[in-house]
Amino acid sequence: LVTFNTLISGHCKKGHMGDAYKVLDLMGKQGIRPDVVTYSALVNGHCKEGRLEEACKLFEEMKRRGVAPDGVLFTTLIDGHCKEGAIEDALKLHDEMRGRGIKVDVVAYNALIYGLCRAGNLKKAKKFLDGMVKAGLVPDKVTYTILIDGFCKEWNLHGALEMRNRMIRRGINLDSVAYTALITGLARRGRVVEAHSMLHEMLKAGFMPDDATYTMVIDGHCRNGDLQRAFKLFKEMRHSGVVPGVIHYNVLINGLCKEGQTRKANMLLKTMIDRGLVPDDITYNTLIHGHCKEKNSEVVRKLRDEIGLVPDLAA
């Protein structure tokens, strides 16, 4: 059973649901009945590919077959619904879970808080935070990071910073993900100076900013029209061991385009290709957008012919 479950979970994580079902079939032929772990892996796979109906169908099928759902399976479903924006259904699942006497752990609360944040209901998200504490649970760094990010996305930096303080008061240190969530909030708000100093604070605290952290500080400088600092940081980040990736180039190309420096943007595109990076659809859309604004549709055609980039529908 464990062997089959391991295989099924592997296929589901890769998004190869067809293969997962082949293994399930094989498993049945061996006379082994899928258990709650098998179903969780499959349900998770369907959730991650955005097929909630399939996930729910399996869930119902499992119950019909007399397999009892547990907390992990409920959390999987709750998270799947939250990510599709179906927060009301996620809350119903939460009720069903409690009705069955299944305990709601930190991971389940985190999934719900994430969903509430995505729905823009920060008030209720905070209530759930209080609720989990009252239930005797200890919010962890994921809980707080979700809330920091949630407040940032609502442009409520005050709320985000409050969450950071609550986190620290609980003796939880910010890690690089939490820092980046905050830095993102600051950078998008045009508060790059603070974002940049937070990057230094992070280094002092012993956390290595990673590619995402640098992306946002570089992007912040670009949004401020300060390409000098953006490029300077782009060079500096190598010293932190961060290898420039497609996203970093995309951010810089976008910055150049926004400043009307489309020729330099093209040069940067060539540079990234020379360095062995593969531009993605965002690179192309960014360039097309920039060139169209400059009424350079000829250049767009040239980029397509010379570099062979294919615009997608959005472009």
Next chain:
RNA sequence: UGGUGGGUAGU
């Protein structure tokens, strides 16, 4: 053996 957090374009 299964579940939760951060980054770029357009929309």
